[in-house]
Amino acid sequence: MNSIVPAAAIERQTSSDEASDDIVRLVDVYRRFGETAALDGISLRARRGEILGIIGRSGAGKSTLIRCLNGLEQCDSGEIHIEGRNIAGLSERELQPLRRRIGMIFQHFNLLSAKTVEENVALPLKIAGVAKTERLRRASELLELVGLSDKAKAYPSSLSGGQKQRVGIARALAARPALLLSDEATSALDPETTRSILALLKDINRKLGLTILLITHEMEVVRGIADRVAVIDAGRIVEEGPVWSIFAEPKSEVTTSLLSGIRPQLPEHIARRLSPSGGTEVIFSVDLAGPAAHGALFADLSAAFPHSFRLVHGGIDHIQNQPVARFFITVPTRDAGLPARVQQFLTARSARVEGLGYDTDHA
Known part of the structure; x- marks a missing residue:
C-alpha cells in the first residue's frame, strides 16, 4: 500500500521548470464543439499560492475550461501546463497521477450518501491505495481544519448545505493537491453560508499556500477572496488583472454588466x-x-x-x-x-x- 506523501515533499517541484511560480499556465487553448468555439485562444496563468477568479456569464466557456484543466476534456490545440507539465494530449493513464495534484469542489457537493463524512473525505486516498489507518488520520486532520470534527461519523443527509460543502473541501484536500478548482462552489448556498465558505477557502489558501481557481458567475465571490480576476466571454479572456483594479475600471461591456449589481448605479x-x-x-x-x-x-x-x-x-x-x-x-x-x-x-x-x-x- 502507498502512504500519503509528506507535506515537505509535496512542496518540492518535480517538473522541469522548478524555478517557475506558475501552477497553471494555458497557452492559446482552443476547444470547439461543432461550429461553436467554447474556448477561443485562451492564455492564462495562476501563480503559486494565489487565488484567481475566473468569471463569466452562463455559456461563456467556464465549464469547458475547468474540464480541460482537470483533464476531463481534451483541448483541440494549445498547451495546458499544470506544475510545469503540459497535460494536453496525455492519455487517461498518464493523466491519473497528475489529477491527484488537483482538488475539485463542486456546486452540488457530490458526496456519497451511503458513506460517512470521514469515509467521504478519505475516499480519494482509498482509491489511491493508502492504508486505512493513514487515510482515517488524514480525514480527521482535515475535518478539524474545516470545523467538522464532531461530524466524522455522520452521514451527508444529516448535514446542512454549508456543512456538506465543508466536507467537499476537506475531500478535495485529501491528497495534498497543488491546485484547488472551485466550480461554482457557493452558488447553491445562502449569502451567510457563502461568506463562511469563502472565509474558509481564504484561510486554507493562507495556511497551506494553495493555489485556488474560482470558477464563478458571481462578482461578490471574486471580491470576497480573489487576488486576481479573469473575465471570460464567448470563449475568450476579455480582461484580467488585480481584483480592485478591475472593479475600479472595467474595460469590457461584460465586466461592467457583471459588476452592475455590486457597484453603485445611478438611481x-x-x-x-x-x-x-x-x-x-x-x-x-x-x-x-x-x-x-x-x-x-x-x-x-x-x-x-x-x-x-x-x-x-x-x-x-x-x-x-x-x-x-x-x-x-x-x-x-x-x-x-x-x-x-x-x-x-x-x-x-x-x-x-x-x-x-x-x-x-x-x-
Missing part, C-alpha cells in the same frame, strides 16, 4: 429622466481608485467651483485594502462651459469621468 428614478441634450444639469459618473480615492477630491472641487455641483449618489468600498469609489454628481448648464471645466478638473486628479446625460426634471 432608477434619475436615470429614467436622462436626456442626451437640453437639461438644466448634466450628470457625471466619477470613478476613483487607489491613491486618487484617498484625497479630498470633492473639497477641492468645491473650492475651485463654489456651488457648482451636487453629489446625488455613490459610495466607497475597500477591495484588497485599496479604496474603490464611485459617485454621481450633477453640474448646472447655465454656464455652458462649466461642465467641461469640472470634467477636466476631475480627470486631472486621476478620476475617470463619464457624462451620462442631462437631467430634464430638476427644479
Whole structure:
C-alpha cells in the first residue's frame, strides 16, 4: 500500500521548470464543439499560492475550461501546463497521477450518501491505495481544519448545505493537491453560508499556500477572496488583472454588466429622466481608485467651483485594502462651459469621468 506523501515533499517541484511560480499556465487553448468555439485562444496563468477568479456569464466557456484543466476534456490545440507539465494530449493513464495534484469542489457537493463524512473525505486516498489507518488520520486532520470534527461519523443527509460543502473541501484536500478548482462552489448556498465558505477557502489558501481557481458567475465571490480576476466571454479572456483594479475600471461591456449589481448605479428614478441634450444639469459618473480615492477630491472641487455641483449618489468600498469609489454628481448648464471645466478638473486628479446625460426634471 502507498502512504500519503509528506507535506515537505509535496512542496518540492518535480517538473522541469522548478524555478517557475506558475501552477497553471494555458497557452492559446482552443476547444470547439461543432461550429461553436467554447474556448477561443485562451492564455492564462495562476501563480503559486494565489487565488484567481475566473468569471463569466452562463455559456461563456467556464465549464469547458475547468474540464480541460482537470483533464476531463481534451483541448483541440494549445498547451495546458499544470506544475510545469503540459497535460494536453496525455492519455487517461498518464493523466491519473497528475489529477491527484488537483482538488475539485463542486456546486452540488457530490458526496456519497451511503458513506460517512470521514469515509467521504478519505475516499480519494482509498482509491489511491493508502492504508486505512493513514487515510482515517488524514480525514480527521482535515475535518478539524474545516470545523467538522464532531461530524466524522455522520452521514451527508444529516448535514446542512454549508456543512456538506465543508466536507467537499476537506475531500478535495485529501491528497495534498497543488491546485484547488472551485466550480461554482457557493452558488447553491445562502449569502451567510457563502461568506463562511469563502472565509474558509481564504484561510486554507493562507495556511497551506494553495493555489485556488474560482470558477464563478458571481462578482461578490471574486471580491470576497480573489487576488486576481479573469473575465471570460464567448470563449475568450476579455480582461484580467488585480481584483480592485478591475472593479475600479472595467474595460469590457461584460465586466461592467457583471459588476452592475455590486457597484453603485445611478438611481432608477434619475436615470429614467436622462436626456442626451437640453437639461438644466448634466450628470457625471466619477470613478476613483487607489491613491486618487484617498484625497479630498470633492473639497477641492468645491473650492475651485463654489456651488457648482451636487453629489446625488455613490459610495466607497475597500477591495484588497485599496479604496474603490464611485459617485454621481450633477453640474448646472447655465454656464455652458462649466461642465467641461469640472470634467477636466476631475480627470486631472486621476478620476475617470463619464457624462451620462442631462437631467430634464430638476427644479
